[in-house]
Amino acid sequence: MHINWNAFTPWPALAGGLLIGVAAAMFALLNGRIAGISGILGGLLRPARGDVAWRAAFIAGLAAAPLAYAVFSALPAVQIDAGDGTLVIAGLLVGIGTRYGSGCTSGHGVCGLSRLSLRSLTATAAFMGAGFAVVFVVRHLFTL
């Protein structure tokens, strides 16, 4: 294993992680809910009375983060290498998979591990393992 020391950004990673933790803490303590993004978004597709506004508010806050960030500092560049076809397949897999698995990196990864949930630990191991495997196949076996 070669660590890419030029790409590794420990301090911003830790600071951003703490912010994510604060967001999850706020949501758990103030709203009594798990900050699981796939669940919050997916729940909008089965709308129930009194269950829509808080979801929409969370998603709006998330999507407004770049605007808020840009007030203080220039937004860091993002690099999306995947082609259109790959993006569509990836999106479908992420959509269906997170709903079947009842969570994603936020709900299972951040919140579930914080709660020491065995279910979330299993899910996190499964999606990380699959992620490692797919990147290995795409980048090192069949270089697309």
Next chain:
Amino acid sequence: MALLSSLLAGLVFGLGLIVSGMANPAKVLGFLDLAGHWDPSLALVMGGAVAVGFFAFLVAKKRSRSLLGAEMKLPGAGPVDRRLVAGSVLFGMGWGLAGFCPGPALVGLGMGEPKAAMFVIAMLAGMALFELIDKRRGRR
């Protein structure tokens, strides 16, 4: 009040994703590429988030009402079943293909990235497909 805190939690979460670099799919893929030039940053993001989250949930678990008086809706201990594992594997495959998971994709949408928008539309279609299948199964 609950709506405002919901909005703020989403906002802080999104800022965390931007600050940490996780809004950038190339950086996420750098973490998932164990056999290449590995970027361990994502592990520290998780570590930082869990370090705060651990104490928050320790407190939250003991409460019967949230600080704003809402009902606590934290999940109980469910079963580790095939649905959980198979779903998570499908999610991980999609994550590894594009480097996007739901949070960063929505932040990318907020940045006005057309590719993030395309991913979000496909993701919503996947979620809608799940609703259809799940509803049909539930009727049986």
